[in-house]
Amino acid sequence: MQFAEKFSLKSYNTFGVDVQAKKFIAVHTAEELKKVLQQTYASELFILGGGSNMLLTKDIHKTVVHIAIKGIELISESRDEVVLKVGAGENWHQFVLYCLNKGYGGLENLSLIPGNVGTAPVQNIGAYGVELKDTFESCEALRIQTLEVETFNLEQCEFGYRNSVFKNKLKNEYVITSVNFRLRKKDHQLSTSYGAITSQLQQMGIKNPTITDISNAVISIRQEKLPDPRKLGNSGSFFKNPVISGDQLKEVQNNFPEIPFYKLSEQEFKVPAGWLIDQTGLKGYREGDAGVHKNQALVLVNYGSATGEEILALSKLIQKKVFEKFKLQLEPEVNVF
Secondary structure (H helix, E strand, C coil), X not given: CXXXXXXXXXXXXXXXXXXXXXXXXXXXXXXXXXXXXXXXXXXXXXXXXXXXXXXXXXXXXXXXXXXXXXXXXXXXXXXXXXXXXXXXXXXXXXXXXXXXXXXXXXXXXXCCCCCEHHHHHHHCCEECCEEHHHCEEEEEEEECCCCCEEEEXXXXXXXXXXXXXHHCCCCCCEEEEEEEEEEECCCCCCCCCCCCHHHHHHHCCCCCCCHHXXXXXXXXXXXXXXXXXXXXXXXXXXXXXXXXXXXXHHHHHHHCCXXXXXXXXXXXXXXXXXXXXXXXXXXXXXXXXXXXXXXXXXXXXXXXXXXXXXXXXXXXXXXXXXXXXXXXXXXXXXXXX
């Protein structure tokens, strides 16, 4: 267990915002986490995972508990599938690479997403037509009030678009300590139709892609469009893609017939938030060290010394401009503290 006071969180959030924690504790097992929770009121704690889906706007006057629980364990195996139990503190992309090395399919489209395994179910992370829920088996989570470890299955997690029960009615009540994934060993179900994967594979000269080929294509696309958080502070997509009704879509199409959209159901359509922002002319916009990335308008960046308040102010400007132009409300994907 690692302990420190007046601890800088700059290297513990991918925006690279320099705020301080009153106290900082890194826990490496569920038992260490229990011990911390036994000694401190829940209201005095701030749980921190990979720091990839958050914007810190002020110092944390609480004890920050960093979940650093590691380990990848084979739970079960059949001729076609495996179930892996993965510690919440494992880096997400490193876990994806581990699976690819073993020949386990299902996560390849989620390559290079920043963050840790334990926070992935909270957001139901997704990319290029695949979401975490597609391979999710269950997770173990420690209930903060009772210190009991409970298991949540797929249905209990109530996954939605960038959403889960842990982000809504059970918010701040549990800490995920491990996640179980069910992955394919063979007859992989490849997803190549979403986004630019097909054209990227063509550029790579690949006609019969493997799961590793899909991952490499996704990595190439993401590296071309998205900045590396280690070089330029960001949290990936700052806003959710708006999900609107058919009537709303028709209304927008009256003025913007070229608007791209993806049909989710007969009544729901998803509109790319990046396109909406781009149309406002804010792609590449910069105010001090807070900016909108030049290649992907959905990504807000910290060019060096931007504060969380400055990045938040920029996000509100974007919301205002998009609403004025399209009458659509952008909702942040990141958690703001």
